Amino acid sequence: MTEIKQASSGFKALIPLFVFVFTFLGIGIYNNDFYLLPAPIAVILGIVVAFIMFKQSVNSKIETLLKGCGDSKILTMCLIYLLAGAFAAVTKATGSVDSIVNLGLDFIAIQYIYFGVFVIAAFLSISTGTSVGAIVTLAPIVVGFAGQGEISLAVLCGALLGGSMFGDNLSVISDTTIAATQSLDCKMSDKFKENIKIALPAAILTLVILVYQGFGLESDFPENVVYSYSIIKILPYILVVLLSVSGVNVFVTLFLGIISGGFLGVMYGDYSIIESTKIVYSGFTNMTEIFLLSLLTGGLAALVEKNGGIDYVLNKIKTLIKSKKSAQFGIAALVGSINLAIANNTVSIIIAGTMAKTINDEYSLNNKKTASVLDVFACITQGLLPYGAQVLMILSFSNGQIGYFDLVGNTWYLLLLFISVMLFITFNSSNSIIQKSEI
Numbered sequence: 118m119t120e121i122k123q124a125s126s127g128f129k130a131l132i133p134l135f136v137f138v139f140t141f142l143g144i145g146i147y148n149n150d151f152y153l154l155p156a157p158i159a160v161i162l163g164i165v166v167a168f169i170m171f172k173q174s175v176n177s178k179i180e181t182l183l184k185g186c187g188d189s190k191i192l193t194m195c196l197i198y199l200l201a202g203a204f205a206a207v208t209k210a211t212g213s214v215d216s217i218v219n220l221g222l223d224f225i226a227i228q229y230i231y232f233g234v235f236v237i238a239a240f241l242s243i244s245t246g247t248s249v250g251a252i253v254t255l256a257p258i259v260v261g262f263a264g265q266g267e268i269s270l271a272v273l274c275g276a277l278l279g280g281s282m283f284g285d286n287l288s289v290i291s292d293t294t295i296a297a298t299q300s301l302d303c304k305m306s307d308k309f310k311e312n313i314k315i316a317l318p319a320a321i322l323t324l325v326i327l328v329y330q331g332f333g334l335e336s337d338f339p340e341n342v343v344y345s346y347s348i349i350k351i352l353p354y355i356l357v358v359l360l361s362v363s364g365v366n367v368f369v370t371l372f373l374g375i376i377s378g379g380f381l382g383v384m385y386g387d388y389s390i391i392e393s394t395k396i397v398y399s400g401f402t403n404m405t406e407i408f409l410l411s412l413l414t415g416g417l418a419a420l421v422e423k424n425g426g427i428d429y430v431l432n433k434i435k436t437l438i439k440s441k442k443s444a445q446f447g448i449a450a451l452v453g454s455i456n457l458a459i460a461n462n463t464v465s466i467i468i469a470g471t472m473a474k475t476i477n478d479e480y481s482l483n484n485k486k487t488a489s490v491l492d493v494f495a496c497i498t499q500g501l502l503p504y505g506a507q508v509l510m511i512l513s514f515s516n517g518q519i520g521y522f523d524l525v526g527n528t529w530y531l532l533l534l535f536i537s538v539m540l541f542i543t544f545n546s547s548n549s550i551i552q553k554s555e556i
Contacts, residue, residue, distance in 0.1 A: 127429025137163030185419025200371035206400030211382035242284025256514035279530025300470025319533035
């Protein structure tokens with residue numbers, strides 16, 4: 118009776134998360150518009166339900182909420198959002214984005230524009246260890262490309278999202294890689310070798326598709342056009358990339374990027390010093406929704422975790438494991454379900470990591486393969502979430518020109534990555550039947 122009561126209690130603790138997810142997704146699907154209801158409002162509804170349901174005192178629940186909101190990883194992410202928004206706003210006002218677009222059009226053959234966006238996004242993301250950073254850097258440029266000829270913004274953004282997630286998943290300096298390898302106690306180099314077996318086939322097939330999609334663009338694109346651009350105005354982007362690749366702190370990198378962009382804007386007379394401060398602030402406000410979503414989701418997750426919701430999910434998945442294959446699929450479902458709830462792949466891996474390690478050891482799995490599966494499924498889930506930071510950023514930069522389904526429908530890499538990892542688990546699990554005596 119006690120076990121049944123505890124299980125019931127654990128399941129009930131998940132209801133606030135269900136309220137958040139189903140409210141947001143339900144209204145979005147019904148109206149074919151995932152941004153009709155602001156995501157932070159949906160989170161607040163979940164928090165209200167948590168305060169009504171959970172039995173602790175109001176002061177205790179507020180304390181838990183604030184601890185979740187104030188988690189160092191959540192606050193770090195929120196501050197990065199603000200600086201990233203400011204950098205994007207300043208460089209756009211300076212003309213840096215237009216210069217890069219024209220430079221790209223001058224050097225990249227139009228039929229390879231989709232291919233080029235994927236490769237550049239992958240290179241930037243794997244070098245910097247962040248898909249969000251790559252998207253923030255490239256999204257304004259990608260939107261600028263779409264205004265030329267018959268280029269499809271949906272395909273461009275799909276290539277951007279796919280390339281960014283490919284690089285983030287493989288980067289040795291990515292938070293997700295660090296979390297996965299530390300949780301499973303394996304070397305980054307070993308995890309990379311396993312991970313590349315899953316990711317590279319998906320990336321190659323994606324590039325083939327993107328080249329094919331670009332073939333029809335050549336005849337529609339104006340020839341013999343002279344593109345004007347200023348190499349100097351591109352320097353803020355070059356600075357940010359070089360500093361990121363060099364391992365400079367992301368806050369320092371973005372701050373110097375903002376300063377350099379603002380300096381060029383003032384020097385070229387694009388705006389005054391006072392106007393530059395207003396542009397920076399407008400960049401902050403552009404990130405308000407993502408900022409609040411991350412902050413409030415951290416608080417909601419803390420409330421659910423304290424009341425046994427996360428433990429319930431972990432234990433429920435563990436009871437379904439009957440073989441080595443199902444153990445790996447269980448780990449995939451574990452991190453995917455947590456990421457679905459909190460919309461943060463790094464935090465999802467951290468939460469799922471302990472249980473994944475337990476399952477890995479209990480069923481004698483390969484820890485580097487488990488780390489790869491853990492990271493890949495977090496990557497796939499995060500890249501497809503309509504309320505995930507990556508998707509939100511791309512759609513916000515597109516200014517309503519494309520919708521969620523347009524973006525996801527053209528993100529070939531994540532679909533192919535899902536197929537690749539499923540095949541990897543299916544055909545790379547030896548001794549699939551687990552004998553009870555082994556446990």
